[in-house]
Amino acid sequence: MVKDLHRQRVLKFLDAYYSGDVDTAIACCDDDFDSITHAPIELFPHLGHKHGKAWVAEMIRIQQQRYSSRKYEIRFLVVDGDNVATIQQITLRKGNDNRVLQLNVAEFFTLRGGRILTHRSFFDSFDLVQQLLGQDLTDSFAASVRDTLAR
Amino acid sequence: MTADLHRQRLLKFLDTFSSGDVEGALAYCSDDVEFLANAPIDILPHMGHRHGKTEVREMWQTVHARYSDMRYEVPIIVAEDDKVAAMIRVHFRKSTNDRIVQFDIAAFYTFREGRIAHIREVLDTFDLVQQVLERDVAADLAAGTSEGD
Numbered sequence: 001m002v003k004d005l006h007r008q009r010v011l012k013f014l015d016a017y018y019s020g021d022v023d024t025a026i027a028c029c030d031d032d033f034d035s036i037t038h039a040p041i042e043l044f045p046h047l048g049h050k051h052g053k054a055w056v057a058e059m060i061r062i063q064q065q066r067y068s069s070r071k072y073e074i075r076f077l078v079v080d081g082d083n084v085a086t087i088q089q090i091t092l093r094k095g096n097d098n099r100v101l102q103l104n105v106a107e108f109f110t111l112r113g114g115r116i117l118t119h120r121s122f123f124d125s126f127d128l129v130q131q132l133l134g135q136d137l138t139d140s141f142a143a144s145v146r147d148t149l150a151r
Numbered sequence: 152m153t154a155d156l157h158r159q160r161l162l163k164f165l166d167t168f169s170s171g172d173v174e175g176a177l178a179y180c181s182d183d184v185e186f187l188a189n190a191p192i193d194i195l196p197h198m199g200h201r202h203g204k205t206e207v208r209e210m211w212q213t214v215h216a217r218y219s220d221m222r223y224e225v226p227i228i229v230a231e232d233d234k235v236a237a238m239i240r241v242h243f244r245k246s247t248n249d250r251i252v253q254f255d256i257a258a259f260y261t262f263r264e265g266r267i268a269h270i271r272e273v274l275d276t277f278d279l280v281q282q283v284l285e286r287d288v289a290a291d292l293a294a295g296t297s298e299g300d
Contacts, residue, residue, distance in 0.1 A: 083229045
């Protein structure tokens with residue numbers, strides 16, 4: 001059944017991505033692979049809108065440089081026609097100071113010919129920035145929000 | 152097919168909610184509906200974790216008070232059994248100054264006995280904070296001026 005093939009393809013991609021198996025991860029993607037990760041590209045220049053499956057290899061390389069451990073756990077998975085949607089809980093251990101970062105990532109995959117053609121990704125980017133900085137930013141900005149809303 | 156019914160029900164729910172009919176939207180939800188959107192709740196108090204219709208009603212009323220007009224599109228919807236995932240592009244008009252806030256939400260719904268029992272939203276909160284504040288937070292951070300002003 002096509003649905004099961006798509007489910008298995010996405011799971012294989014995620015396994016390969018987080019285990020660092022670049023060849024398998026790329027083999028799961030269409031040549032016209034197109035990805036949008038919704039995130040501030042001023043802070044994460046490797047995210048945003050990317051085209052071509054070479055980006056998958058680049059992302060794996062960047063994450064392997066920054067994190068000594070990368071794990072994922074599926075929390076939600078649905079398949080419908082050519083579309084697959086997931087939520088994963090991601091656990092990353094920073095290479096430089098061993099701090100552990102946790103985030104939930106939501107992803108939408110659209111497949112063509114059994115391979116991933118489009119990828120749309122979302123995460124709580126404000127929280128990730130705070131985790132990376134090791135600093136609570138909300139106090140700094142909450143006053144601005146109250147001022148903005150009062151205007 | 153159950154998935155098709157849930158897909159249609161979700162689209163009706165989104166239409167009802169965006170029209171401002173909070174009670175109508177709540178009618179699509181179970182009494183113990185749970186809502187979770189990871190976000191900095193000090194800055195975005197209408198998000199976070201809510202449990203039960205009373206808490207969700209209060210949150211949605213806050214959203215509708217802050218935004219005078221809502222439009223949405225659903226570029227992707229994925230339905231299987233009792234679960235539906237939707238990528239939703241929303242355009243909200245701020246009540247205070249008529250400015251438009253636009254962002255995409257990854258929304259995940261679990262149905263129980265035909266009603267929405269669980270809503271999980273994931274979004275680029277950094278971008279939303281910038282739009283709500285009307286301020287380039289990334290530039291502030293780069294300049295080390297997140298404190299004060």
